[in-house]
Amino acid sequence: MQGSSTPRQFALELERRRTAAAGYSVGQSYWQIARRRFLKHRLAMIGGTACLLLTLMAVLAPWIAPHTFDRINLDERWMQPGFTGNVFGTDELGRDVLTRIMYAGRISLVVGYVTAVSISIVGSLVGAVAGFYGGWVDSMLMRLVDMLIAIPLLPLYLILAALIPGGGVGRIVLIFTLFGWTTVARLVRGQILSLKSQDFVEAGRAMGASEARLILRHLIPNALAPVIVAATLTVGTAILSESGLSYLGLGIQPPIPSWGNMLQRAQEYLLKASWLAIFPGLFIFMTVLSFNFLGDGLRDALDPRLKT
Amino acid sequence: MQRFLARRLVHGVIILIGLSILMFTLLVLTPGDPVELMAASNPDIRPEDVAMLRKYYGLDDPMYVRYFKWVRSVLKGDLGYSRTYGTPVTKLVVDRLRNTLTLLATSVAVAFTVGVTAGVYSALHQYSATDYVVTVAAFAGLAMPVFWQGIVFILLFAVWLPWFPAGGMMTPGVAPGWPMILDRLWHLVLPVSVLATSGMASWTRYMRSSMLEVVRHDYVRTARAKGNPERVVIRRHALRNALIPIITLIALSVPGILNGAVLTETVFSWPGMGLLLFQAVLGHDYNVAMAVLLFLALMTVIFNLLADLAYGLADPRIRYD
Numbered sequence: 001m002q003g004s005s006t007p008r009q010f011a012l013e014l015e016r017r018r019t020a021a022a023g024y025s026v027g028q029s030y031w032q033i034a035r036r037r038f039l040k041h042r043l044a045m046i047g048g049t050a051c052l053l054l055t056l057m058a059v060l061a062p063w064i065a066p067h068t069f070d071r072i073n074l075d076e077r078w079m080q081p082g083f084t085g086n087v088f089g090t091d092e093l094g095r096d097v098l099t100r101i102m103y104a105g106r107i108s109l110v111v112g113y114v115t116a117v118s119i120s121i122v123g124s125l126v127g128a129v130a131g132f133y134g135g136w137v138d139s140m141l142m143r144l145v146d147m148l149i150a151i152p153l154l155p156l157y158l159i160l161a162a163l164i165p166g167g168g169v170g171r172i173v174l175i176f177t178l179f180g181w182t183t184v185a186r187l188v189r190g191q192i193l194s195l196k197s198q199d200f201v202e203a204g205r206a207m208g209a210s211e212a213r214l215i216l217r218h219l220i221p222n223a224l225a226p227v228i229v230a231a232t233l234t235v236g237t238a239i240l241s242e243s244g245l246s247y248l249g250l251g252i253q254p255p256i257p258s259w260g261n262m263l264q265r266a267q268e269y270l271l272k273a274s275w276l277a278i279f280p281g282l283f284i285f286m287t288v289l290s291f292n293f294l295g296d297g298l299r300d301a302l303d304p305r306l307k308t
Numbered sequence: 309m310q311r312f313l314a315r316r317l318v319h320g321v322i323i324l325i326g327l328s329i330l331m332f333t334l335l336v337l338t339p340g341d342p343v344e345l346m347a348a349s350n351p352d353i354r355p356e357d358v359a360m361l362r363k364y365y366g367l368d369d370p371m372y373v374r375y376f377k378w379v380r381s382v383l384k385g386d387l388g389y390s391r392t393y394g395t396p397v398t399k400l401v402v403d404r405l406r407n408t409l410t411l412l413a414t415s416v417a418v419a420f421t422v423g424v425t426a427g428v429y430s431a432l433h434q435y436s437a438t439d440y441v442v443t444v445a446a447f448a449g450l451a452m453p454v455f456w457q458g459i460v461f462i463l464l465f466a467v468w469l470p471w472f473p474a475g476g477m478m479t480p481g482v483a484p485g486w487p488m489i490l491d492r493l494w495h496l497v498l499p500v501s502v503l504a505t506s507g508m509a510s511w512t513r514y515m516r517s518s519m520l521e522v523v524r525h526d527y528v529r530t531a532r533a534k535g536n537p538e539r540v541v542i543r544r545h546a547l548r549n550a551l552i553p554i555i556t557l558i559a560l561s562v563p564g565i566l567n568g569a570v571l572t573e574t575v576f577s578w579p580g581m582g583l584l585l586f587q588a589v590l591g592h593d594y595n596v597a598m599a600v601l602l603f604l605a606l607m608t609v610i611f612n613l614l615a616d617l618a619y620g621l622a623d624p625r626i627r628y629d
Binding site: 143147153156163243266267284 | 319322323326327330334337338339447448450451452453454455456459460462463467560562563564566567570571574575582585586589590592594597598600601604605608609612
């Protein structure tokens with residue numbers, strides 16, 4: 001084992017030997033194999049491309065939007081969708097629906113991405129601590145997880161949203177993170193339980209690594225695959241939850257547009273302007289579908305045993 | 309089996325205790341306690357009176373004392389008064405409970421029937437055109453925002469094709485008996501098809517994979533080798549075993565379906581607990597909102613216990629841990 005001077009190199013060497021023993025060619029790391037599998041997954045590629053395009057649409061909105069954002073034009077209210085002028089029509093204030101959808105996408109996607117990241121961080125830390133220390137810490141944390149999984153969260157979000165003032169992205173992400181970390185925590189805990197008795201952890205410990213270092217540098221990175229999958233799927237569920245809350249008027253507050261709050265009054269105008277109800281919802285649907293395809297593809301690529 | 313159920317029961321109780329702490333915290337965070345409200349509506353009130361009332365209602369007691377008092381009153385069925393309706397909250401919620409249960413039970417039954425049938429068919433015809441269509445439909449069902457699906461269904465089946473009512477639970481003045489039952493069912497069609505969608509989608513996918521898994525087992529081959537007709541092999545041997553994991557899945561889906569019920573009831577103005585919650589939150593009627601949350605959580609705990617019971621009956625190999 002010449003040259004393995006750090007626990008990381010030692011662990012890599014072990015991993016190399018193990019994969020070699022498992023019949024993979026040496027030099028093809030776990031991530032390389034996963035990448036190859038992912039690129040061959042057709043639905044995942046479609047979903048990934050769609051996610052990329054939707055994100056680009058949101059990021060580039062100020063430059064590519066056909067009309068000025070939030071320009072109220074009372075002469076052009078209730079314009080029907082058409083290929084000239086307003087592709088998706090205009091709303092009750094004469095604002096261009098396509099432009100608003102592009103800007104709303106920025107908010108909805110930011111809620112999705114930031115929630116996914118914060119949930120992954122909180123969930124990984126809680127799961128790692130529970131799995132690593134075991135005992136009563138583990139029991140307490142897992143009972144908390146059981147409880148949060150067993151209650152319907154939307155009613156709780158509704159009450160919290162009414163209690164916490166403000167109407168921006170931060171409040172929504174905070175509420176989602178506070179109660180949404182449970183799935184990731186469970187996944188990470190399971191991974192840590194099987195990882196912590198493996199040789200590379202023992203090696204790290206023997207070389208004097210602190211507990212925090214063992215958790216953060218050795219255990220969590222090795223438990224990352226299911227977290228990536230869960231995070232991807234969380235982007236979709238967060239966008240769904242946000243749109244539901246905003247539709248009910250308790251999420252992102254107008255005049256900041258989100259796909260959900262664009263639908264808030266759509267039901268009222270259903271007879272007059274059905275397009276106001278159709279297009280924002282279509283974007284929520286497409287976005288969530290794309291992230292679900294991507295997440296499923298990632299799961300198949302990262303862990304073929306977990307196929308559903 | 310009994311030990312298993314006892315453990316699950318304890319588990320349910322622990323969840324309820326945790327929930328009660330969570331809800332009490334929320335109640336404390338709620339702006340405006342009863343005495344403050346009383347003082348605000350009565351300009352003649354003196355500070356001494358306020359202090360006396362606060363003492364009378366125990367608002368200055370330490371937190372844990374207030375918590376136990378609150379739990380005791382909840383256990384007695386006293387959840388306070390509704391600010392908007394002026395009636396006891398418990399009565400208000402129980403009135404709406406039946407409507408939500410009707411919607412919920414019908415949706416779960418529809419989702420289960422369609423999901424299991426589609427999943428089994430898909431698995432038995434793996435990689436066929438139907439399998440492909442079912443898989444895509446299931447993906448679509450999972451990505452559909454509940455409330456948007458509701459709006460689109462209203463547009464399609466109530467506005468453009470005026471087949472079903474756009475909301476509500478009954479037509480006023482319908483004769484009792486059969487006309488009334490049919491009227492209720494007619495009102496149920498759209499909300500149920502919306503609320504059942506996500507369950508249908510996820511149960512189809514799980515049923516398909518569960519069935520594919522089971523069909524490979526030796527006992528299925530044995531059943532075929534005995535000369536059983538294919539129908540019997542599938543129904544008696546494969547389907548029964550493939551259904552076992554689905555029972556747990558249904559219990560796990562209940563919170564999600566209740567989330568959907570809040571949105572569905574709001575879209576279709578279905579007079580259930582979800583709509584009540586929505587109106588209560590908008591009207592800052594927190595006692596009502598909290599009671600609805602409690603009942604919804606209680607429902608999930610009960611559903612979970614029922615699922616455990618069903619699981620124990622379906623699978624005698626059940627382990628205790």
